[in-house]
Amino acid sequence: QVQLVESGGGVVQPGGSLRLSCAASGFTFNTYGMHWVRQAPGKGLEWVAFVRYDGSTKNYAYSVKGRFTISRDNSKNTLSLQLSSLRAEDTAVYYCAKDHDIGGYFDYWGQGVLVTVSS
Amino acid sequence: DIQMTQSPSSVSASVGDRVSITCRASQGIRSWLVWYQQKPGKAPKLLIYAASSLQSGVPSRFSGSGSGTDFTLTISSLQPEDLATYYCQQANSFPYTFGQGTKLEIK
Numbered sequence: 001q002v003q004l005v006e007s008g009g010g011v012v013q014p015g016g017s018l019r020l021s022c023a024a025s026g027f028t029f030n031t032y033g034m035h036w037v038r039q040a041p042g043k044g045l046e047w048v049a050f051v052r053y054d055g056s057t058k059n060y061a062y063s064v065k066g067r068f069t070i071s072r073d074n075s076k077n078t079l080s081l082q083l084s085s086l087r088a089e090d091t092a093v094y095y096c097a098k099d100h101d102i103g104g105y106f107d108y109w110g111q112g113v114l115v116t117v118s119s
Numbered sequence: 120d121i122q123m124t125q126s127p128s129s130v131s132a133s134v135g136d137r138v139s140i141t142c143r144a145s146q147g148i149r150s151w152l153v154w155y156q157q158k159p160g161k162a163p164k165l166l167i168y169a170a171s172s173l174q175s176g177v178p179s180r181f182s183g184s185g186s187g188t189d190f191t192l193t194i195s196s197l198q199p200e201d202l203a204t205y206y207c208q209q210a211n212s213f214p215y216t217f218g219q220g221t222k223l224e225i226k
Contacts, residue, residue, distance in 0.1 A: 035215075044206065044217055044218075044219050044220045045155075045157075045163065045206055045208070045217045045220075046217065047208070047214060047215040047216065047217065050213070050215075059213040059214070060214075061214045062120075062214065095162055095163075100165070100168055102168070102169065103210070104151060104153075104210025104211075104215070105153040105165060105168040105169075105208075105210055106153075106155075106163070106165060106208075107165050107168075107174065109162035109163055109164075110162065111162060112162055
């Protein structure tokens with residue numbers, strides 16, 4: 001069965017950096033696009049970033065562009081998100097999510113990892 | 120960006136009721152619309168994709184309709200386990216955007 005397990009969350013000071021990882025199993029990782037989606041405490045869902053199955057294309061939300069970097073290692077079935085220049089408004093649960101067969105929809109999600117930006 | 124607006128923001132209904140939630144896009148998105156269900160403390164779950172296609176394993180009481188700018192999620196007979204927040208999301212173009220959510224409560 002498909003499993004997505006995030007790690008790397010924690011508390012970081014404003015302006016700091018953090019790297020999130022998502023370990024994928026149960027599907028052919030190198031044939032699906034992958035996403036990061038976040039949810040601030042008590043708030044709605046916000047799409048953050050996408051990487052194509054082969055890593056050739058990446059897209060970002062305007063709110064994180066230039067500060068966050070999505071990447072993948074298909075040899076290790078791992079998705080990553082490098083968070084830099086963090087702000088208080090980046091505090092959220094971060095989910096990795098797998099693209100649906102027809103793309104654009106998220107058919108499997110991880111359990112989420114909490115990132116708290118605070119001094 | 121394409122703005123997604125859901126209504127109502129919250130709804131309270133009784134078991135067995137028919138419940139509808141609407142989602143409007145700020146510009147046409149053809150059928151690139153998906154509905155998710157999120158229960159408290161859990162990750163979202165895909166219910167309906169491509170506006171009206173039921174995801175495998177999702178009960179048939181859930182259905183979706185619409186195209187262009189106006190979409191509807193309908194629960195034909197509300198069950199206690201449907202207590203959740205429901206989100207629509209457009210996948211027509213980046214950046215993908217979500218509606219603000221509709222909180223469904225059981226009377």
